[in-house]
Amino acid sequence: xxxxxxxxxxxxxxxxxxxxxxxxxxxxxxxxxxxxxxxxxxxxxxxxxxxxxxxxxxxxxxxxxxxxxxxxxxxxxxxxxxxxxxxxxxxxxxxxxxxxxxxxxxxxxxxxxxxxxxxxxxxxxxxxxxxxxxxxxxxxxxxxxxxxxxxxxxxxxxxxxxxxxxxxxxxxxxxxxxxxxxxxxxxxxxxxxxxxxxxxxxxxxxxxxxxxxxxxxxxxxxxxxxxxxxxxxxxxxxxxxxxxxxxxxxxxxxxxxxxxxxxxxxxxxxxxxxxxxxxxxxxxxxxxxxxxxxxxxxxxxxxxxxxxxxxxxxxxxxxxxxxxxxxxxxxxxxxxxxxxxxxxxxxxxxxxxxxxxxxxxxxxxxxxxxxxxxxxxxxxxxxxxxxxxxxxxxxxxxxxxxxxxxxxxxxxxxxxxxxxxxxxxxxxxxxxxxxxxxxxxxxxxxxxxxxxxxxxxxxxxxxxxxxxxxxxxxxxxxxxx
Numbered sequence: 001x002x003x004x005x006x007x008x009x010x011x012x013x014x015x016x017x018x019x020x021x022x023x024x025x026x027x028x029x030x031x032x033x034x035x036x037x038x039x040x041x042x043x044x045x046x047x048x049x050x051x052x053x054x055x056x057x058x059x060x061x062x063x064x065x066x067x068x069x070x071x072x073x074x075x076x077x078x079x080x081x082x083x084x085x086x087x088x089x090x091x092x093x094x095x096x097x098x099x100x101x102x103x104x105x106x107x108x109x110x111x112x113x114x115x116x117x118x119x120x121x122x123x124x125x126x127x128x129x130x131x132x133x134x135x136x137x138x139x140x141x142x143x144x145x146x147x148x149x150x151x152x153x154x155x156x157x158x159x160x161x162x163x164x165x166x167x168x169x170x171x172x173x174x175x176x177x178x179x180x181x182x183x184x185x186x187x188x189x190x191x192x193x194x195x196x197x198x199x200x201x202x203x204x205x206x207x208x209x210x211x212x213x214x215x216x217x218x219x220x221x222x223x224x225x226x227x228x229x230x231x232x233x234x235x236x237x238x239x240x241x242x243x244x245x246x247x248x249x250x251x252x253x254x255x256x257x258x259x260x261x262x263x264x265x266x267x268x269x270x271x272x273x274x275x276x277x278x279x280x281x282x283x284x285x286x287x288x289x290x291x292x293x294x295x296x297x298x299x300x301x302x303x304x305x306x307x308x309x310x311x312x313x314x315x316x317x318x319x320x321x322x323x324x325x326x327x328x329x330x331x332x333x334x335x336x337x338x339x340x341x342x343x344x345x346x347x348x349x350x351x352x353x354x355x356x357x358x359x360x361x362x363x364x365x366x367x368x369x370x371x372x373x374x375x376x377x378x379x380x381x382x383x384x385x386x387x388x389x390x391x392x393x394x395x396x397x398x399x400x401x402x403x404x405x406x407x408x409x410x411x412x413x414x415x416x417x418x419x420x421x422x423x424x425x426x427x428x429x430x431x432x433x434x435x436x437x438x439x440x441x442x443x444x445x446x447x448x449x450x451x452x453x454x455x456x457x458x459x460x461x462x463x464x465x466x467x468x469x470x471x472x473x474x475x476x477x478x479x480x481x
Contacts (some may be wrong), residue, residue: 001022001023001024001066001067001413001414001417002023002024002025002026002061002064002065002066002067003019003023003024003025003026003065003066003067003068003069003128004025004026004027004028004057004060004061004062004065004067004068004069004085005025005026005027005028005068005069005071006028006029006051006052006068006069006070006071006072006077006078006081007027007028007029007051007070007071007072007073007077007078007096008027008028008029008031008034008035008037008038008046009034009071009072009073011071011096011124012027012038012069012071013037013038013041015069015071015124016038016041016042016044017041017042018204019042019128019129020129020205020208020209020212022417022418023067023128024045025042025044025045026044026045026046026047026060026061027039027044027045027046027047028046028047028048028049028051028056028057028060029046029048029051029072030048030049030050032048035048045060047059047060050077051070051072051077051078051081052076052077052078052080052081052084054084057081057084057085057088062084062085062088062090063088065085065088065090066090066091066092066410066413066414066417067090067091067092067093067094067128068081068082068085068090068092068093068094069094069095069096069124069128070082070085070093070094070095070096071095071096071124072096072098073098074098075097075098075099075102075105078095078096078097078098078106079095079102079105079106079109082095082106082109082111083109086109089402089403089406089410090410091406091407091410091411091414092128092410093111094111094112094113094114094124094128095111095112095113095114096113096114096115096124097113097114097115100115112124129208129212130411130414130415130418131148131149131151131211131212131418132146132147132148132149132208132212133147133148133149133194134146134147135147137201142200142201142202143198143199143200143201144198144199144200144201144204144207145172145196145197145198146196146197146199146204146207146208146211147194147195147196147197148194148195148197148211148212149192149193149194149195150189150190150191150192150193150194150195150211151191151214151415151418152191152372153214153215153216153217153372153375153376153415153418153419154189154191154211154213154214154215155213155214155215156189156210156211157189157190157191158188158189158190159188159189160185160186160187160188161183161184161185161186161187161188161189162185162186164210166199166203168199168200168202168203168206169197169198169199169200169203169206169207170197170198170199171183171187171195171196171197172196172197172198173195173196174187174189174193174194174195174196175193175194175195175196176190176192176193176194177192195211197211212418213418214418214419215419216250216251216375216376216377216379216380216419217251217376218250218251218313218372218373218376218377219250219251219252219313219314219344220251220252220313221313222312222313222314222342222343222344223307223310223311223312223313223314223343224252224253224254224311224312224313225252225253225254225255225256225291225310225311225312225313226243226246226247226250226252226254226255226256226312226313226314226316227243227255227256227257227258227303227306227307227310227312227314227315227316228240228243228255228256228257228258228303228315228316228317229258229259229302229303229317230257230258230259230274230277230278230281231259231260231274231277232273232277233277234318235277235318236277236280236281237350238318238348238350239316239317239318239348239350240257240281240316241350241352242316242346242348242349242350242352242473243255243257243316243346243348244281244285244288245352245353245354246314246316246346246377246475247288248285248287248288248380249353249354249377249380249381250314250376250377250380251376251380252313252314253289254288254289254290254291255288255289255290255291256291256293256306256310256312257278257281257290257291257292257293258293258295258302258303258306259274259277259278259292259293259294259295260274260294260295260296260297261294261295261296262274262275262294263294264296264297264298278292293306293310303315303317304337304338304341307341307343308341312343313343313344314343314344314345314346314475315338315343315344315345315346316345316346316348317334317345317346317347317348318347318348319347319348319349319467319474320334320347320467324468327467327468328464328468331463331464331467332464335450335463335476338476338478339450339451339478342478343478344373344475344476344477344478345475345476346473346474346475346476347467347473347474347475347476348473349470349471349472349473349474350473351442351443351444351471351472351473352443352473353381354381354383354443354444354445354473355383355443355444356383356384356385356386356440356441356443356444356445357374357377357378357381357383357384357385357386357444357445357447358374358385358386358388358436358439358440358444358445358446358447359371359373359374359385359386359387359388359412359446359447359448360387360388360389360390360432360436360448361387361388361389361405361408361409361411361412361425362389362408363404363407363408363411364449365449365451365479365480366448366449366450366451366477366479367408367449368449368479369449369477369478369479370447370448370449370477370479371387371412371415371416371447372415373447373475373477374447375415375416375419375421376419377445377447377475378416378421379419379420379421384421384422384423384424385412385416385421385422385423385424386423386424386426386439386440387408387409387412387413387423387424387425387426388426388428388435388436388439389405389406389408389409389425389426389427389428390405390427390428390429390430390431390432390435390436391405391427391428391429392429392430402427405427406427409423409425409426409427413425426439432462433462433465433466433469436462436466436470437466437469437470437472440470440472441472442471442472443472444472444473445472445473445474445475446466446470446472446473446474446475447474447475447477448462448463448466448474448475448476448477449476449477449478449479450463450476450477450478450479451478451479451480463476
């Protein structure tokens with residue numbers, strides 16, 4: 001994530017000591033000596049110039065910034081820098097008041113504003129770090145109490161405190177759904193827990209790394225295996241090959257290939273085809289554990305019935321075929337069945353390996369579910385994410401809609417940055433279906449969320465229209481919406 005800091009004084013130097021490694025910082029100041037002192041604290045980029053200048057701020061990378069801190073010794077400079085940052089849609093804009101008499105001017109901009117230096121650095125840090133809630137120093141500054149939010153991708157989620165060993169820090173409290181828990185060794189951390197950690201100030205960075213890291217888990221939270229149906233050459237070259245791709249580029253443990261039981265077939269030639277397809281499917285896919293599961297369609301066994309009992313995390317299917325009404329019915333039936341068992345569905349187009357991953361940037365349960373999965377896949381595939389926010393024309397929805405879109409993309413970037421994933425921001429005006437189509441193009445993977453409850457309400461909504469019009473692969477992720 002990128003931060004721009006205007007001013008290279010004491011507050012900035014203290015802030016540079018405390019910010020996590022995820023931040024790429026550029027400091028602006030008119031004084032070469034102050035810039036040199038700031039550069040001694042950590043590796044930063046420096047720009048000599050007036051921090052209230054739009055030209056200088058753009059030179060520092062304001063258009064790509066996730067945060068702007070105005071901490072010069074001039075309130076006129078700080079206020080103008082904040083205004084320019086807000087105009088550019090920077091998600092986090094924080095200020096330092098050089099003169100307490102000017103606090104009201106900052107508050108008119110509805111900005112967090114702090115003073116004096118050490119308190120300022122502490123409060124700014126909390127505003128910038130998305131997974132840190134609060135912190136306080138005590139014991140003559142030798143100890144710190146830091147409050148963290150346990151994110152859904154935290155490797156600590158589901159772990160008992162007895163498994164977290166440290167000589168210099170401990171978990172002192174857990175706030176869960178508004179209820180205070182006094183923890184013990186058997187206490188297990190859960191998503192969205194607010195955890196207070198008390199430890200030595202000298203171990204500040206170690207504590208932050210332990211409680212702020214993330215891991216790519218998809219599809220483990222849904223199931224351990226990727227499942228796909230195979231009974232023809234068309235399946236082998238289409239969904240099966242793409243199932244291998246998603247298995248290799250995720251945390252899945254194995255690929256479950258489900259096929260009709262050759263012993264149940266009367267046609268011996270068809271049985272021989274099934275045996276040959278299995279041999280061909282495993283060729284050239286070293287490193288992927290493949291499990292073959294035979295089913296008897298005459299007994300009502302199929303891919304979905306197996307998925308319910310086999311700990312499947314992703315179901316891979318070909319794009320629904322047929323005319324428009326038929327495709328909509330098939331998609332609705334598939335999503336209804338998958339939603340009953342909380343199962344993501346990959347509609348395979350056969351275009352792989354993926355060249356890009358596209359996800360809508362939306363502050364909704366479906367948007368957050370899609371973003372979380374897109375980040376995990378991007379980690380394994382070493383690909384960037386294109387975060388698309390679509391807004392209607394301003395005369396219809398007002399200016400606030402664009403601001404909400406900028407914030408949605410910024411939050412997606414924050415979550416992705418924790419795992420080292422780059423998100424390229426794309427703000428589009430108009431039809432969301434057309435915008436998503438244009439962004440994913442050919443060879444891309446589009447990740448969309450769909451509601452677990454009554455998913456047919458989304459057909460032919462955005463999901464239905466995108467599936468009908470897109471030639472790209474689409475991963476549909478269930479969400480609580």
